[in-house]
Amino acid sequence: MEQIQxxxxxxxxxxxxxxxxxxxxxSEFIAAAPRTYLSDAWHRFKENKLALCGLVFLLIxxxxxxxxxxxxxxxxxxxxxxxxxxxxxxxxxxxxxxxxRDIFVRVMYGARISLLIGFSSAFIxxxxxxxxxxxxxxxxxxxxxxxxRIVDILYAIPNLLxxxxxxLVFGSNVGSIMIGxxxxxxxxxxxxxxxxxxxxxxxxxxLAAYVLGASTPRILFKHxxxxxxxxxxxxxxxxxxxxxxxxxxxxxxxxxxxxxAASWGTLANEARTLIESSNPIQIIWPILAICLTMLSLNxxxxxxxxxxxxxxx
Amino acid sequence: MSLLEIKNLTTSFSxxxxxxxxxxxxxxxxxxxxxxxxxxxxxSGKSQSMYSVMGLLSENGRVEEGSILFDxxxxxxxxxxxxxxxxxxxxxxxxxxxxxxxxQDPMSFLNPVLTIEKQLVEPLKNxxxxxxxxxxxxAVELLTQVGIPSPEERLKQYxxxxxxxxxxxxxxxxxxxxxxxxxxxxxPTTALDVTIQAKIIELIKELKEKTGSGVILxxxxxxxxxxxxxxxYIMYGGKIVETGLADEIxxxxxxxxTQGLLACVNNPESDNxxxxxxxxxxxxxxxxxxxxxxxxxxxxMKICKQYMPREKRLSExxxxxxxxxxxxxx
Amino acid sequence: xxxxxxxxxxVGVLTLAALATITFFLMKIIPGSPFGGELAQLSxxxxxxxxxxxxxxKSIPEQFFIYIRNAITGDFGESMTRKGTAVATIIxxxxxxxxxxxxxAFVTAIVVGVLLGVIAAFTKQRWVENLVMFFATIGVSVxxxxxxxxxxxxxxxxxxxxxxxxxxxxxxxxMPAFSLALYPISMITRLVRSSMKEVMKQDYIVLAKSKGTxxxxxxxxxxxxxxxxxxxxxxxxxxxxxxxxxxxIENLFSIPGIGSEFVNSVTNRDxxxxxALTILFGSFIIVVNILTDMLVAFIDPRVKLDKKSA
Numbered sequence: 025m026e027q028i029q030x031x032x033x034x035x036x037x038x039x040x041x042x043x044x045x046x047x048x049x050x051s052e053f054i055a056a057a058p059r060t061y062l063s064d065a066w067h068r069f070k071e072n073k074l075a076l077c078g079l080v081f082l083l084i085x086x087x088x089x090x091x092x093x094x095x096x097x098x099x100x101x102x103x104x105x106x107x108x109x110x111x112x113x114x115x116x117x118x119x120x121x122x123x124x125r126d127i128f129v130r131v132m133y134g135a136r137i138s139l140l141i142g143f144s145s146a147f148i149x150x151x152x153x154x155x156x157x158x159x160x161x162x163x164x165x166x167x168x169x170x171x172x173r174i175v176d177i178l179y180a181i182p183n184l185l186x187x188x189x190x191x192l193v194f195g196s197n198v199g200s201i202m203i204g205x206x207x208x209x210x211x212x213x214x215x216x217x218x219x220x221x222x223x224x225x226x227x228x229x230x231l232a233a234y235v236l237g238a239s240t241p242r243i244l245f246k247h248x249x250x251x252x253x254x255x256x257x258x259x260x261x262x263x264x265x266x267x268x269x270x271x272x273x274x275x276x277x278x279x280x281x282x283x284x285a286a287s288w289g290t291l292a293n294e295a296r297t298l299i300e301s302s303n304p305i306q307i308i309w310p311i312l313a314i315c316l317t318m319l320s321l322n323x324x325x326x327x328x329x330x331x332x333x334x335x336x337x
Numbered sequence: 338m339s340l341l342e343i344k345n346l347t348t349s350f351s352x353x354x355x356x357x358x359x360x361x362x363x364x365x366x367x368x369x370x371x372x373x374x375x376x377x378x379x380x381s382g383k384s385q386s387m388y389s390v391m392g393l394l395s396e397n398g399r400v401e402e403g404s405i406l407f408d409x410x411x412x413x414x415x416x417x418x419x420x421x422x423x424x425x426x427x428x429x430x431x432x433x434x435x436x437x438x439x440x441q442d443p444m445s446f447l448n449p450v451l452t453i454e455k456q457l458v459e460p461l462k463n464x465x466x467x468x469x470x471x472x473x474x475x476a477v478e479l480l481t482q483v484g485i486p487s488p489e490e491r492l493k494q495y496x497x498x499x500x501x502x503x504x505x506x507x508x509x510x511x512x513x514x515x516x517x518x519x520x521x522x523x524x525p526t527t528a529l530d531v532t533i534q535a536k537i538i539e540l541i542k543e544l545k546e547k548t549g550s551g552v553i554l555x556x557x558x559x560x561x562x563x564x565x566x567x568x569x570y571i572m573y574g575g576k577i578v579e580t581g582l583a584d585e586i587x588x589x590x591x592x593x594x595t596q597g598l599l600a601c602v603n604n605p606e607s608d609n610x611x612x613x614x615x616x617x618x619x620x621x622x623x624x625x626x627x628x629x630x631x632x633x634x635x636x637x638m639k640i641c642k643q644y645m646p647r648e649k650r651l652s653e654x655x656x657x658x659x660x661x662x663x664x665x666x667x
Numbered sequence: 668x669x670x671x672x673x674x675x676x677x678v679g680v681l682t683l684a685a686l687a688t689i690t691f692f693l694m695k696i697i698p699g700s701p702f703g704g705e706l707a708q709l710s711x712x713x714x715x716x717x718x719x720x721x722x723x724x725k726s727i728p729e730q731f732f733i734y735i736r737n738a739i740t741g742d743f744g745e746s747m748t749r750k751g752t753a754v755a756t757i758i759x760x761x762x763x764x765x766x767x768x769x770x771x772a773f774v775t776a777i778v779v780g781v782l783l784g785v786i787a788a789f790t791k792q793r794w795v796e797n798l799v800m801f802f803a804t805i806g807v808s809v810x811x812x813x814x815x816x817x818x819x820x821x822x823x824x825x826x827x828x829x830x831x832x833x834x835x836x837x838x839x840x841x842m843p844a845f846s847l848a849l850y851p852i853s854m855i856t857r858l859v860r861s862s863m864k865e866v867m868k869q870d871y872i873v874l875a876k877s878k879g880t881x882x883x884x885x886x887x888x889x890x891x892x893x894x895x896x897x898x899x900x901x902x903x904x905x906x907x908x909x910x911x912x913x914x915x916i917e918n919l920f921s922i923p924g925i926g927s928e929f930v931n932s933v934t935n936r937d938x939x940x941x942x943a944l945t946i947l948f949g950s951f952i953i954v955v956n957i958l959t960d961m962l963v964a965f966i967d968p969r970v971k972l973d974k975k976s977a
Contacts, residue, residue: 040640041664044631071353173678177685180949182911185690185941188933192697269810276812277914279934292813311813318808326804393873425882433878440877445870450892450967460878495968511878 065254065331075327078320085317089135098126101285111305118309121294130286131309137198137287138314141271142321145205146263152206153213154249154256160214161221162244172218175211183208187270191279201280205267216259220252254332261325265318272314288314338409339366340551341390341519346403346413348382348389355622359385361575362403369518372545372552374562374583376598377572380618383555384441386572387521391438392428408435408518433460437512439522439541443504443529447496453480453507454492460514479510483540502533509537513544520545521553526561538565559602563587568654571595574619574629581655591657593634628660636661672957679953686949687738687942691731694941721747721939734942743946744939748932754943757928764834765917765924769910771840772847776909777902780852784859788867789886799856806853812915815846819919832921843920847913851905858901862894869893896967903959907952 069075093099098116103123112119118127160171187204194200224230225248233243249256268288274280275289291310348360360382367373377383389400390407392414405413412431417424432438437460440446448456457479458472467475473492480488483506496504505525512520522541526534542565545552554566562569562583569586571579571594579592590596597614616633619625628634631641638660646658718724721744722733737744743754787799822842823831830839866872867890875889912926925944932940964970 036640036663040643041638041660044637044639044642173682177682177689180682180686180952181690182929182945182948182952184914184930185933185945185948188930189693189697192933192936265808272810273812273915276810277918277930279930315805315809315813319804322804322808391877393876395868429879429881431879432876433880438877440870440874442870446874448871448875448889448893449969451889456874459875459880463879497969508874511874514878 061253065328069327069331072327072330074323075330078323078327081316081320082324085135085313085320086139089132089139092132093129093136096126096129096132098129101125119306121306127291127306127309130291131288131313134286134288134291134310135313135317137281137285138268138271138289138317141198141202141205141287142264142268145202145209145267146260148202148206149210149213149263150256150260152210154217156210157214157217158221158244158249161218162225162240162248164222168218175214178207179211183270187274188279191274196280198281201271201274205270209263209266213256213259213263216255217249217252220255221248224248224251258325258329258332261321261328265321265325268314268318268321339406340369340408341367341553342404342406343386343390344404344406346386346389346405347401348385348394348398349401350385350395350398352397352622357621358624359398359575359621360389361621361624363570363572363575363577365570365577365580367519367551367553369551370545370549371568372542372554372566374566374569375553375555375572376557376559376562376569378557378618380621381572382575382621383572384523387438387523387553387555391432391436391521392424393438407431430464433512433517434464434515435518437515437517437520439509439512439520439525441524441527443501443508446508447504449496451495452492453494453496453499457492457507457511457514460511464515475514479514480507482513482544483507483510484536485510502529502537505529505533505537506540509540509544513548516548517550519551519553521555523555524557525554526556526558534561535564541565559587559598571598574624575621576629576658578630578659579657581652581657585652585655589655591651591655591662592630592659593636593661594630597633628658638664672961675957675960679950679957682953683946683949687735687946688731690942690945691734692727694936694938695727697936721745738942738946743943746932746937746940748935748937748940754939757940758925758943758947761923761925761928764922765912765926766910768834768840768843768847768916768922768924769906769912771844772851773902773906773909775844775848776851776855776905777898779848780855781859781898783852783856785863785886787856787860788863796860800860803853803856803860806849807857809849811846811850811913812919814849815843815916815919818842818846834920834922843916843922846916846919847909851909854901855898858897859894862897863890866890866893892966896963899959899962899966903955903962904952907948907955911948911951 103125105124108120108124116126116128118131120126121130156171160168186207187201190204190207191200194203221244230243230247233247238246271280271287272289272292275287276293278293281287281290288310292307292314343366344364345362346360346364347358347362350357350359363382363386365373365375375383375387385394385398388394388398390405390412392412394400400414402415403413404411404416408431412428414421414424417427447453454473454476457476461467461472461475476492477488480491485491485503485506491499491503491507496507499507505528509525512522520541525541526537529537538561541552541554544550554562556562566583569581569583570577571586571592573594579586579590579595586595587599590599594614601613614633619629619632625631625642626645627643628637628641628646631637634641640660644660646660646663648656648658649662650656651662715724722730725733734744746752746754746757749757783799783803787796787803790796819831819842822829829842830836831842833839834843872885872889875885880888912924912929914926914930916922917924917927928940929944929948931937932944960970
């Protein structure tokens, strides 16, 4: 049997054998302070240093994207032929381009467009995908089959075709890029939500809610969607960078945002012609901005998916 | 000499919240041809102590102290002088060979993408030099032995095509493949229907008779051990609180926890109502200084809170760790 | 199995028909015409002749039925911007280069990705895992046109080791294939590592260990097959994506491929080219999806093909 500890030399006195009062016991011991699902995930997210750095960088980027174009003495389209292709200096922290436009302001203006497109299209995809996939999975049967065949057809249309068609119909602006991106990328979200809802609705708690007389939308959103929130949030953190990528790609190719407006893609494209010329440093800034933002988003995405992984408690 | 002899085994797991002391210095012994039960609720350390013996602890688990003597050889990792490779190599040579384990959950312990045959013959491939043609024959025999009808067809199937009871039988057949000297059965019936539970226990008893192996039966169900085990260890909070022959445990339980456990079992011969034990098991990150059961014990005394009770031998076979046994002496 | 395949193919053909219909009408709402500026300079008779030649003088539904009737017989018409050249001819000229490049990138991505993922999952050296995962994260954070430009500058311009333009020799494939493959390599590395780690925690791995099976054989015999399932689901669409070409990469490396042909046809409103290429890409996606599902079912016996099919 076990090694006897604390025993040698112990004087056994009758008072030691007095009954222990209820107050001296802590019988309902709770191992850890109860935390809600979200605050628990946030707690684990905070532990991930890279993800936290990414979040801080992204917040700084958002604030700068809002504030810099407002406060700067230069505007993104203001040309100054007296100061073209300048190297970084005190007046122009990132230098100027071949038209004498301030690159810092243009990169920050580009951040506005790229981040706006990234976040809003991710949000729109989230709403459409969750509602469509949720209903498809919950109702099931014939409705599900029809809804899923529609998704299959949309999935088979090359993404680029949809995006370019939309841009040609509605013109080259932020709105049509967003519509184009949303039309193609909500499908993944819808499929994910459908699959999750289909497996969750078989479980007892959904049946319990049904037996208690909860309405269909209530069961769907209050019980089922909440339970697949983790994978939905992880998917959103993937949608944001992919939307930014798509915009950068379109603008880089020359069918996205048109001059003089600037996004990171157009800036990289403009600067591409300068690689072998006088001022190759110009291409560095938009590239740096896009890469660092993407890196932050990916670190955040990793952090979020770890934080929501139920097995990592 | 006993087939398996564990002395002062201590196992802990490092977690974000701190080090969890799952097993806190337990000692037990099992002889050839006997079935010994380890009973306790979940989190009492009963499974983790046996995973320590098998060397199957998850990555954050570690055997801190103690000796594990199996078949005359010391197999505690620390006796391999920190030489992890040598330890792994030796354990690989005995696992599934002379020492094997039957697992708890028939749903998750079989590989979903491999056929039953492939998983069944693996221990034979690892430890016995058997020609391929005979392997198949052995697989058929093993399935027949654990009572699976039409074994030829079953061998070609995948785990999801079998029922829970069938899968549990396959897991038992895997453990038996090399006719081990020692079988550790970790809650082999918990996930099964009551009718199948009894059959599985019968099967284990039968196989022990045939092969003469020593068996450890881990369970939280006193009903299961009553029908199968000759000796029983009761575990609570990472410690063994009472041990004895089955009769001693059932007819004169000394530890309040054992008494509580028995009160939870439905006894058809008495009209007593079932008595649940209030409270929950202790926090093993900062385990209590005294008796682990003190906070739930109806007869707790001041001393229980401060000092760990020593084991008192009531007979050759019956031992209990409880201060109540010392009360009369004062 | 055969019944399943036929069923899936039938659904695929229906999907293609729907796809063709949607694209046809969608395309017609784009403002502008394939003849662009030159139209104004043409005399009314010539214009009418041109319109008649491409059936543009008929109503849109009529045009659609004529198109479908011809398409079923395998006639996809003539390009509208390059008059006198059949669409089929252009495609058969451009497709091989793109497909070869796509396959090269695909094979590279799978082989390197799985290898790096397995290394990252099992290495005992913490820094090796961190290094691989750091590069894999950078890999998914940088757009492919940036890789392409950087590779071109370093290996093409500064070092001068690799040719920059075209696809003449195997050497020409290295840079464009790598530019295409870097993103999927990173994705697959991350995928394999995380799914490998997940699989190794499963109960059936514990059971395999309890049989005395050595770690190496556990990885190859028990874990790899399970962890390939997510890789296959990712690799299917990837293949369809890679063999339909990338406009940017083909543009940057001056490769006459199908990807740039597609973007050009959309911006030039070359209706016949758009239709033919959409149907081609659509059928690639459909076929690849069927193959992916069959492969997953082959690896994972729990997936029942007949039940899942439409």
